[in-house]
Amino acid sequence: MNDKVRWGILGTGKIAKAFATALEDTPDAQLAAVGSRNLDSAELFAREFGGTAYGSYDDLVGAADVDLVYVGTPHPAHYENVRLALEAGKGVLCEKAFTVNRRQAEELVALAREKNLFLMEAMWTRFLPALAEVRRIVDSGEIGTVRQVNADLGFKADVGPDHRLFNPVLGGGALLDLGIYPLSIAVALLGPVETVLAHADFGPTGVDEQTGILLRHGGGGMSMCSCSLRARLPSELTIAGERGHVRMNTMFYRAQTVTVVRADGISRTVPTPYVGNGYVHEVAEAQRCWRAGLVESPGMTHADTLALMGVMDEVRRQIGLTYDADQSMTTKENP
Structure with missing residues (x-):
């Protein structure tokens, strides 16, 4: 075997x-x-x-x-x-x-x-050591009750209009490719989303080239997420509580350090290196779950995925972004 x-x-x-x-x-x-x-x-x-x-x-x-x-x-x-x-x-x-x-x-x-x-x-x-360390710090109570998450991810995409990033047929746009990162961690840290407010700038191919999203979460927290294919954003994520904040440093989606800053002025940076190119951790989790006969991972549940897709559907509704798949689903439901 x-x-x-x-x-x-x-x-x-x-x-x-x-x-x-x-x-x-x-x-x-x-x-x-x-x-x-x-x-x-x-x-x-x-x-x-x-x-x-x-x-x-x-x-x-x-x-x-x-x-x-x-x-x-x-x-x-x-x-x-x-x-x-x-x-x-x-x-x-x-x-x-x-x-x-x-x-x-x-x-x-x-x-x-x-x-x-x-x-x-x-x-x-969801499976990187940096997020695990953030959760540990939040759960310890060191920064107090978490009230707000701020996250952005963006760069100037120097590619042509047929590239998948700008091609609507290939699901192009900042939201699906980049915005999902800050949104996913915001939901992971603050819980279910109650309200969404979104704005976007569109490019000549008809996809969102930068989008800003304000979320109110069920537990009372708020998150502000942005993504861009036009600007080199700091690409950091900050989780703020009543007594301080934690920052997943530059390129937060693959952060190798986490910085804690307390209200009393004391700060420290914690190394959070990942294995290989970072994908190793999700592979190991998938293998663990498959061997255990599970249908989902507790670290990225089906409910998590569905909730996130629902938030992005609402963002796209508000900014007026549709794809061919949306039309095909409508036709399927209403022959």
């Missing part, structure tokens, strides 16, 4: 390569196969990282030596790709944003539960 968890990677893009690199650093992980709609692309990927190359997604998910499938395709393809893997009886780790809208996510969660298969959104920041 193979003592390793055998992964199949669906997709051969940049994020898939980063995931394959993480597998090399993850105990008990093995890259068994890679699938692409183009066999040449899959073979090139396999030569670099290993595994069997398949020239179709169907062949990949049907491979007998694949235990878990990682979906690393563009956002609008996630729904069909995840469904394909679940229908083939495979557990799935799907890259964020999980789907384009909540309705798609609900269908996939229902299918995974019906088939008793593991399914998780690959929100790698």
